[in-house]
Amino acid sequence: MRPPPPRRSSRAAEAPIPESWLTLVVAVLGSTALVALVTILAWPWRVEGTLKATTHDAVVSLAGGLEMAHVSGSAAAILGGPGVIAVHLRARELWRRPIAQVSLDALLAWLDAPPAPAKKPSTLGRLAKRAKDALLARTDLAELPALGLRVFLDLRDLALRGNVHCGFSDAAITGKAAAWLYPTAAALAPFGTVDVSFDWSGRNVLDGAFEISFRVVPARVALEGLRFARHHVHLTPEKRAHGFPEQADRTDDEDHERRPYAARRAPLDVEERDAHR
Numbered sequence: 001m002r003p004p005p006p007r008r009s010s011r012a013a014e015a016p017i018p019e020s021w022l023t024l025v026v027a028v029l030g031s032t033a034l035v036a037l038v039t040i041l042a043w044p045w046r047v048e049g050t051l052k053a054t055t056h057d058a059v060v061s062l063a064g065g066l067e068m069a070h071v072s073g074s075a076a077a078i079l080g081g082p083g084v085i086a087v088h089l090r091a092r093e094l095w096r097r098p099i100a101q102v103s104l105d106a107l108l109a110w111l112d113a114p115p116a117p118a119k120k121p122s123t124l125g126r127l128a129k130r131a132k133d134a135l136l137a138r139t140d141l142a143e144l145p146a147l148g149l150r151v152f153l154d155l156r157d158l159a160l161r162g163n164v165h166c167g168f169s170d171a172a173i174t175g176k177a178a179a180w181l182y183p184t185a186a187a188l189a190p191f192g193t194v195d196v197s198f199d200w201s202g203r204n205v206l207d208g209a210f211e212i213s214f215r216v217v218p219a220r221v222a223l224e225g226l227r228f229a230r231h232h233v234h235l236t237p238e239k240r241a242h243g244f245p246e247q248a249d250r251t252d253d254e255d256h257e258r259r260p261y262a263a264r265r266a267p268l269d270v271e272e273r274d275a276h277r
Contacts, residue, residue, distance in 0.1 A: 160192025167199025
């Protein structure tokens with residue numbers, strides 16, 4: 001007599017439960033971290049920057065700030081007096097550096113000054129320089145402006161506006177400021193309005209405000225960087241001759257064939273010249 005067949009349960013088969021709580025915790029944390037990373041990289045980050053200047057009783061005060069992803073940097077100073085730079089995470093101060101004196105003369109002199117002679121670098125500095133030189137030798141530097149333009153055009157909700165009215169007791173400094181501000185305002189004209197005016201009366205005046213805001217997607221920036229590295233960063237250093245890499249690969253015979261016939265003819269020696277005559 002055969003035994004009765006086993007009864008089949010009508011309930012669906014349940015998924016196996018991990019035997020170890022550690023495995024379950026690691027799986028949950030890993031999934032949460034992956035979702036958070038994808039969200040952070042794919043979500044647009046808002047960047048806001050402000051710069052303000054006011055003049056009161058011939059005393060010029062400056063203030064500026066930049067904020068992105070709850071990390072902000074701020075600076076404040078009195079022209080001709082002290083200043084301070086600080087970095088914050090939310091409301092917590094992470095770094096601060098005081099500045100003994102903020103002077104427009106020193107800023108313009110720094111912009112016009114030639115580069116300082118290089119000091120003997122440390123071991124870390126030498127390694128960083130070697131890595132930078134190796135990367136530059138393998139990169140198509142002529143394509144970097146196109147990369148910057150693509151990243152800039154990929155910005156979202158770009159808003160820019162500002163106005164500046166300034167003048168200084170030294171007319172030469174006012175002229176140098178005009179030489180810097182007018183081209184800057186012209187370059188920013190396609191993206192916003194920046195009004196620039198000057199006071200040539202010989203007073204120290206600096207009033208104005210500048211605001212810029214936009215959104216950037218880190219994943220798209222990283223994708224553009226990977227595309228650039230794929231197409232324009234090579235495993236071997238690029239050979240460059242007179243600014244054209246392809247010229248370095250030509251042999252003497254190829255260069256000889258590329259020249260016109262008149263240029264390829266060897267110069268006649270004295271006996272052949274006399275014979276032709």
